[in-house]
Amino acid sequence: MRYQDIPGLSHVKNHLVKSVQSGKVHHAQLFSGKEGALNLQLALAYAMYLHCENRTQDACGTCPACLKSVKHVHPDTHFVFPVSNIKNEKDAEKFKAEILKQWRSFLLEEPIGNFDDWTNYYGGENKQAIISKESSRDIIRNLALRPFESLFKVMIIWKPESMHASASNGILKILEEPANNTVFILVSNAADQLLPTILSRTQQIKVPLLSDDELEEELTKRTECDSSKISKIVQQAEGNLNLALRLTDSAENGYEETFTNWMRTCYERKYGELVQLAEEFHGYDKLDQKNFLNYSLNSLREVILELADAGQIHRSRDQELKFVQDFSKIMSIPKVDKATRLVNDAGYYLERNGSAKMIFLDLSLQLSNIINPK
Numbered sequence: 426m427r428y429q430d431i432p433g434l435s436h437v438k439n440h441l442v443k444s445v446q447s448g449k450v451h452h453a454q455l456f457s458g459k460e461g462a463l464n465l466q467l468a469l470a471y472a473m474y475l476h477c478e479n480r481t482q483d484a485c486g487t488c489p490a491c492l493k494s495v496k497h498v499h500p501d502t503h504f505v506f507p508v509s510n511i512k513n514e515k516d517a518e519k520f521k522a523e524i525l526k527q528w529r530s531f532l533l534e535e536p537i538g539n540f541d542d543w544t545n546y547y548g549g550e551n552k553q554a555i556i557s558k559e560s561s562r563d564i565i566r567n568l569a570l571r572p573f574e575s576l577f578k579v580m581i582i583w584k585p586e587s588m589h590a591s592a593s594n595g596i597l598k599i600l601e602e603p604a605n606n607t608v609f610i611l612v613s614n615a616a617d618q619l620l621p622t623i624l625s626r627t628q629q630i631k632v633p634l635l636s637d638d639e640l641e642e643e644l645t646k647r648t649e650c651d652s653s654k655i656s657k658i659v660q661q662a663e664g665n666l667n668l669a670l671r672l673t674d675s676a677e678n679g680y681e682e683t684f685t686n687w688m689r690t691c692y693e694r695k696y697g698e699l700v701q702l703a704e705e706f707h708g709y710d711k712l713d714q715k716n717f718l719n720y721s722l723n724s725l726r727e728v729i730l731e732l733a734d735a736g737q738i739h740r741s742r743d744q745e746l747k748f749v750q751d752f753s754k755i756m757s758i759p760k761v762d763k764a765t766r767l768v769n770d771a772g773y774y775l776e777r778n779g780s781a782k783m784i785f786l787d788l789s790l791q792l793s794n795i796i797n798p799k
């Protein structure tokens with residue numbers, strides 16, 4: 426990934442280019458941003474730039490180093506990232522090789538993927554994903570080697586906030602005694618959760634979310650949506666490109682209609698139809714099920730805002746707004762709170778690989794009882 430492949434952020438990109446051109450590459454940098462910031466993408470572009478043999482204002486994209494960076498297989502770029510379901514010691518080496526392969530394909534196939542996307546990609550569980558003590562040992566082992574092909578050895582640590590305490594301590598020691606030409610890039614969405622001792626040893630590069638204009642331009646390039654739909658999505662996504670693209674999908678997937686129909690069926694207590702709907706949801710792929718639940722949570726949030734009489738600040742429009750207003754008439758804030766909790770729980774059970782059909786059916790019956798109690 427090159428700088429030019431990342432929308433916006435010209436200020437940060439310029440800063441990074443200048444620091445390399447003037448030979449002031451800090452050995453430990455923290456690319457911090459809110460959820461949805463393109464800080465991992467920027468770290469990848471920066472690593473590619475550092476390795477490039479013909480760099481100007483951006484990596485050339487065609488030299489041997491760039492060709493490897495594009496595929497995320499440059500031997501001097503190392504990755505550390507959180508995973509769950511780490512196998513026992515005997516299988517550890519095999520697992521490591523396999524998960525690294527998956528990580529590289531994930532970066533290629535979902536270049537702006539977030540933590541959820543990664544978990545779905547390799548089939549793990551968010552709640553248990555950590556950077557283990559073993560990973561920090563690997564880092565130390567890697568650091569003992571000289572760079573193979575590049576002037577720099579780059580170590581990208583994604584989500585350092587998920588480091589196991591013993592891994593943090595290992596990393597801390599390395600940051601204290603930097604090896605020559607090694608560049609650590611910590612890529613965090615929760616820098617406030619990092620140890621102060623780690624923070625104080627890194628140079629912080631703040632990566633802002635995209636502006637509405639930048640997001641709008643990007644969506645126009647990437648999607649088929651018309652301008653009114655795009656401006657609606659831009660308002661909802663608040664600078665988060667990943668979320669914006671998911672919202673585009675949900676608009677295209679007709680979540681709005683499905684959700685309205687589902688709630689109506691719950692209200693009418695049509696159990697036969699609820700069973701059919703549960704089967705329909707069961708047929709969605711895992712990511713789609715999750716996206717649909719997220720869409721449901723957003724809609725419930727709109728209902729809360731409507732009930733709290735904050736209607737003027739909420740973001741739904743047109744058809745959606747009509748549904749929110751109608752639905753609010755039969756709901757109350759405690760009811761929506763309960764419904765929200767149930768939808769959240771359903772997401773949790775799905776993540777733990779429960780049967781989607783049973784989860785959605787159970788959820789539908791409980792929602793019926795809340796929306797239209799007997």
Ligand SMILES: [Zn+2]
Nearest residue numbers: 477485488491
């Ligand atoms: Zn190059």
